[in-house]
Amino acid sequence: MKRILPFPLLSATLFTMWVLLTGFSPGHIVIGAAVAVIVSRVMLALQPEPSNIRISSAIPRLAGLVFVDILRSNIAVARIVLFKPKERKSGFIHLPIELQNPYALATLAVIMTATPGTLWLQHDARNRRVLIHVLDLVDESEWVDLIKNRYERLLMEIFE
Amino acid sequence: MSDARLLILVLALPFLGSILAAFLPTRARNAASFMAGLIGLIASALLLSFYSTLATGQTVRHVAPWLPSLGLDFTLRLSGFTWLFALLVLGIGTLVVLYARYYMSEEDPVPRFFSFLLAFMGSMLGVVLSGNLIQIVFFWEMTSLFSFLLIGYWHHNQSARDGARIALIVTCLGGVCLLVGMLLLGHIAGSYDLDVVLGRGDIVRAHALYLPMLILILIGAFTKSAQFPFQFWLPHAMSAPTPVSAYLHSATMVKAGIFLLILLWPVLAGTQIWYLIVVTIGLATLLVGAWSAIFQHDLKGLLAYSTISHLGLITLLLGLGSPLGLVAAIFHTVNHATFKASLFMAAGIIDHETGTRDLRKLSGLMKFMPITATLAMVAAAAMAGVPLLNGFLSKEMFLAEALESQSGTLLDWALPILATLASMFSVLYSIRFIHQTFFGPPPVDLPHTPHEAPHWMRLPIEILVLACLVVGIIPTLTIGPLLQIAVRSVLGDRTPDYSLAIWHGFNMPLLMSVIALVGGVLLYRRFGGRLNAMTNSPFIGRLKGRRTFETVLAALIDGASALHRMVSTKRLQVQLRILIVVTLAAGSIGFLTYGYSVGNGPTIMLDPIFAVLWILGGASAIGAAVQAKFHRLAALAMVGVAGLSTCISFIWLSAPDLGLTQLLVESITLVLMLLGLRWLPQRLPEFWPGGRTPFNVRLRRGGDILIAVAAGLGAAAIAYAMMTRPEPEGISRFFLEQAYHGGGGTNVVNVILVDFRSFDTLGEITVLAIVALTVFSLLRRFRPAAESVELPVQQKVQNAFDAGREDREHGDTAAHYLLVPRVIMEWMFPIILTCALYFLIRGHDLPGGGFAGGVTASIAILLLYMASGTRSVEARLNIQPVRWISVGLMFAVLTGMAAWLAGYPLLSTYFSYLELPLIGDMPVASALLFDIGVFSVVVGTTALILIALAHQSIRTPRAPKPEKAPDKIPDMEGDT
Amino acid sequence: MIQSPDLPLWAAIIVGIFVLLGASITLIGALGLIRLNSFYERVHPPTLGPTLGTICILVASITCFSTLQSRPIVHELLIGLFVTMTTPVTLMLLARAAVYRDRKEGSPDVPQE
Amino acid sequence: MQHLIVAPVVLPIAVCAVMLAFNERRRMLKRALSLATTAALMVIAALILWQADKTGVPQVYLLGNWSAPFGIVLVADRLSAMMLCLVSVLGFTALLYSFARWDRSGPRFHVLFLLLLAGVNGAFLTGDLFNLFVFFEVLLAASYGLILHGAGEERTRASLHYITINIATSLLFLIGVAMIYAVTGTLNMADLAARMATVPPEDLMLLEAGAAVLGIAFLVKSGIWPLSFWLVRTYAAAVPPVAAVFAVMTKVGIYIVLRLNSLLFGGAWAETAGFADNWLIWAGFATIAFGVLGILSARTLSRVAGHYVLVSSGTLLAVIGMGGLELTSAMLFYLVSSTLSVGALYLIIEPVERNADEDDIIPGLEEPVFDDEYTGAIEEEENEKGIVIPGSIAVLGGGFIFCTLLLAGLPPLSGFIAKFAIVDALFSGPVISAKAWILITLIILSGLTTLVALTRAGIDLIWTPAEDSPVHLNVTEIVPIGLLLAACLVSMILAGPIFSYMEAVAADLGDASLYIDAVMNAPRAGEPEMGEAL
Amino acid sequence: MNWPILALAITAAQVLLGLAMGCAVYRVFRGPRAQDRVLGLDALYLSGMLLLLTYGIQTGRTLFFEAALVIALLGFAGTVALAKFLMRGEVIE
Amino acid sequence: MEAVLALAIGVLTASGVWLVFRPRTFQVVLGLALLSYAVNLFILAAGRLRTDAPPIIGKDVVDPTLYADPVPQALVLTAIVISFATTALLLVVLIASRGLTGTDHVDGEDDQ
Ligand code: NA
């Protein structure tokens, strides 16, 4: 199984993608399967870092959390843009971080950046810290707490 | 009686001999000369066999079709006159061959000499034997060519090279004039056939184009025969080996012009304008030549000017227009050939034996070479017109004709006087030639000790001198019949009565002869001693023909260069401006003719968003134009905005395929530009001295703005006119109707690309392949500018930063920077590839296709390179772009060729919908296979270009930097 | 003007509202590009478009096409997925580049490494 | 063998696809393949010519089996067949010549060379306006690659101009095609010709403007003044075999002008008949005059050759403008003769100049600053000394003289006949017009100036003693030059039959309906003759 | 039913998106730094993508979906390249 | 729509022409890019404008009046590909020229 489908999650994604794109005809399901198997083997050549994602309830919890956060921050940022509140102050934060798995880091980076109001700048692997920029920096520790407690924990659960 | 076809042999023999000689070994002097001599003899013998035919007054013709549609047949024609002339060419040619055998040194590549000589002989025969005006010109030009090679035979001498070049240019100039003249003559006479033309003299002379035609033909003849003012090339041709001079300036080359004038005399002569031009030129040449000859110190120079003078004499005779003049001209042509050839040969012997031709050094050679001296004296006497020699006879006829001239102009009384004067000069230089060479004290300081030449070398001179004597003493028995045949063939019924007797009683011509002889002797006694001290001929010496020629030529070249610089440019900007302006002008012709009108077809209502889109797009285009010089990145972004507007417009205007493709191309082009930008120099804002942009710069910019606005307005106006017109009933309907039923696809655009017009697509992928290979090979030799070789400043700073911190290693900054993006972009690689396959597969029915798919795939590769770096990617993936291109091209071509198997034309498609169990309807179109080929080529191409560009950054400069050496040599060829 | 698609009223209302909503949110995000003062502030609002703006318009699109073709058409989800994956990449790279450039010029607003 | 018509295009592409599959190190294999291909192209072209002449009607090939005007058609009539022959002869000889060493001064020479031939052949064969654009691009792209072949500063600089101008010109081409399509709704040249008469009068302005813009695109390629300043420099920068085939590239532009002028403005339709003639004549005159000035002021042989290319283009264009059966056939003969001769000249220039300056063998071929890390082993520039053949100077001199004669229009080679035929045709009318006189003067001037320039150069380079070392000539250098000169000699001897062929071509051109009918009624495969028009 | 109100809503949405694009282009023009322009270009592409989606809804055709997909999936390539160029001085190292 | 597109073509052309006349290679490349947008739109315009009528047909009998003219679209597609290729080549040549001559002036030498 591992030899035919070295990256099952990827293959599944590709298959789903193919079927979504082409429609649910039997022919395309066959082709989609073939594409999923063949193309995912390309990744073998690229030798990505091994990932061992644990399928658990943490995934839907994270997704829900992200969705709600995105909604909230959308409103928050829209408010800032439209009304330009005086008290606002933006700034950079150095954030210590335990995560080391690159996939976990990538996911965190995507979440942070996709959420309006926060921006991931870079991860310093040697000093185990990330640099982020926050649009509405009311209290630095609040952000640290938010990220460490809400996201990092869930991500640890999924990836490490 | 002889077969006319023998003429072919006569003409061909010299050429065959020439080719043969060219292949002889360099030192085969004897073989070459023997063969050449033999050819001369055989050809002469063949010619002699025509005597009986020609004696009856007939003309021999041989016609072979060559270019019938242009009225050009290969015609050989032998009349009495041409027969005599051909004999002269061959006879003297044979003697020259014999002479040259001894004259030419063993060190010289003699076979080549004989090869040229024979070819020249053949060309001369060609001129003489041609029965077609154009054919005459044909061989005429060939004589120019081969004389050029002969004159330049000793091309290690500067003077030989110059002499050859001047002769070639002057005679070829005449040649082209002659060609046009002959064409006009043929046009007037209605045929190029010589016999036809000769029969239509009256028509020709009465024609409106007679004068231009005459002038053109005369220029041809005069340049060849070294008539004033074209005479200057002839003395310079003396740098040729003496046998060549003997041949060219006695019987051939210079006589070609005379030949032509005699040949066409019945057609052209007899008008007032003919008389005025030809007589004047002939007279001028006669005098100028004779006068100049007196003052030459070089034996050959003296003979050269004497030749010019005698040619002038003959021309003058022809110009008179009287039949007797013609007789005299023909007679003198023959005579001059004999004595001049022998004199040249004698001069050659003197040169050969003493090592000099300088009259001032030569002296008293009579003692050393008595036989040669005697021969030379006889020949010189003939040249001077001494009685009992042939020169005397024809000169008497000339003087008689000079007296007879009745044109009613000043020339009538000037001619006899000037003719006598010229004869006197002739005597003078003949005496000088003989006296200074053979008499006087023994010579001192000669390069060689002179002695008599070998017997065989003297033999040709002996024969020629004998001819001078025999003709001079018993003309009626010797030259008489031959001359009669020749004259009759030219004049026909107009042939006059003439007498070749030596004694005509005491008459004016005899008196003039005596005056000339006595005068010449007296003049030599009076002034002969002073001649050696003169460096220049008085009066005429100022007319430096050659210098004038060179000056004119140089002025022409300088003028041309200056003019050329004025009407051309090396600058790209100017060229582009011209291109656009010319296009604008050309494009507006239609509008100026028919007026501009807007059509009345259906239009569509404006979508507000479309207007917004183009406010942005247009502003960005202008912004890009303004910013491109100093803010390249900004300009690039603005071009990107305009590009996006274009993409969205495509989609809005019902062209989803275009939108899709353009979007993909946009991305890849942007990356390409950035890859290139790396190697461009920094641009700093302009600083003009004084702080103001100079006026000329502002003027240029203003002009550019004007042109640009005009171009924009033009494009807009035309586009609007197009769009508002009702659509013509064109071919598009067919494609819409047939795409599915005939082409098996619902995306009509794609069906057009891979089926209806798949040949276009084949060409298109070929272009892609070519460009990729070109880029690749160009970049192999890429050499960046000095300041770009180094790392970009950003990387240097970042590396320094990494090096300066304890907690960092080299490359950490980049690694940290790219960590997250790299992870994401690597995992997107298979996703994008899947997308690429999706575009490929669906293209036939929906927007997409091989090109879109291919570009998508190469963007996947590109992202990988950007995220992970060249070395890292190539350590893992071996992309082998060239192989992709190769396979793709093969796929496309083979798919197209598959149709041949079924008996259909290339690229005919096959499609059907397969009913597969479980799977259902599957479209199977061969066009899809073709599209796969396209896909493959596009992937290979784009990847090759991007990778080749990307590789420049990691190439190692020659200056050793071992730590930066590449880990691995990537294989772009697909061969491990 | 192009006619609107042939939809039942309920769907038309959903589509209309979501399209307008998505466009408005995107516009607000874009306004941020104009209204905010520094680059690091301007980086944030454009994510309104890729996130909520996109979601709204995708919802409209899914509703519209699913209704039109009477079966769930959800390939729009892919766009959402891709945008979510790619936009952060560009923004973080760009912002980091900006930090580097500002730092090199000695700007006091950016933190030292 | 109905597929023969498509072979000149497809064969080189297919061979290139195969060649690309092999590593560049397999040089002998590639040489063998490309030489065999060019030889085959000569045979194919000869067969097509024979077929076209035998049948007398244009042979039509429906690509994809779609009938005209919908699909793309290839049309091989006498004119295209003649052009195919011309380019194949030049291609074969230039390729052979390149074996002397030029094919090694950069990678992928053979592929680019063959694709250039494919592009040129496609342009000569296609009967579709847009397909013409595509093949123009093929030949241009290949020419970009070939001009850069050997790299070096001058080549790069020259090609920068060349490429920029040609890209701009290609855009004009597209604009022209679009305008014509907008008015007529078709791209097929025969269909276009047939529709000319039905264009509504209010659309004529667009049609003519489109044709004019299109014409500019072709005229740039054919080297007309003042749009041709790039040409001389570009050709001079190219390596000799490339320059030799480039000699045919201007003729592609000429061919198209001739073809479209006769099809669209040939007088079948009075409204626009002779639309371009006067412009062509005066532009042609200007081009000849410019070329003459250039020849006189040229300091190097390749510049003489380049300006001669201009002279010949100018002559051809002026003659096209003047028209007439006799003049056209003379012009066609001149086209063939001048192309072959200038090709030979480009080939001989380098050995001649090599004699003068031994140490500058490949100008501009400098060492790259970077180590070559791609594959290596391609361009070991062993300056292989040729075999010292006996009398190499003589051979060289002989060849050079022949070239001079050809270009100056002197006998005994075809240049003389060509010049004669044109002037003869100009004189053939009852009244000789002022334009005819101007053209004659210019032709004669150009011949003379060529003579002056080439003699001067030839004497300096060949005769001036500098022969401390004999010239090294390769057999692969002599044979191609010899072949081209022999072709000129043969065309002199066989002038009769060649001229009757040219007259047939001219007659074909005079009758557009022949072409139109052949294309529009060409039957699809698998359908009865005269299949239903779709 | 074709609801005019829906047509109006979509057109209005398009105009709003157009204004969003205008804001982005403003940033491209204004700068002041290269990163601002790049940011503007990126935002422009996203608005353009949404515009295409609304056009798909407006016409009821799924044909324009792929173009939007291309922007979503590949549009960032250009921005990445620009960002890398700013940061590292070259796009591919 | 027609007028807007015509103006768009005009502005693109004018900007492109202006840039093509400039002395720096990069300007010329950008100019050619703008010109090729203009030309592509121009070709599309030659087939007349249609909105909401992409030439993607059903499988039944086709009414040609319902679709935009597909021919110009096919031509533009080919033109896009070719101009992409030649632009890439020009770009490479210009950086090669810059490397060899040391300047990015189109003539390979600075005139001032
Ligand atoms: Na964010």
Ligand code: NA
């Ligand atoms: Na003396």
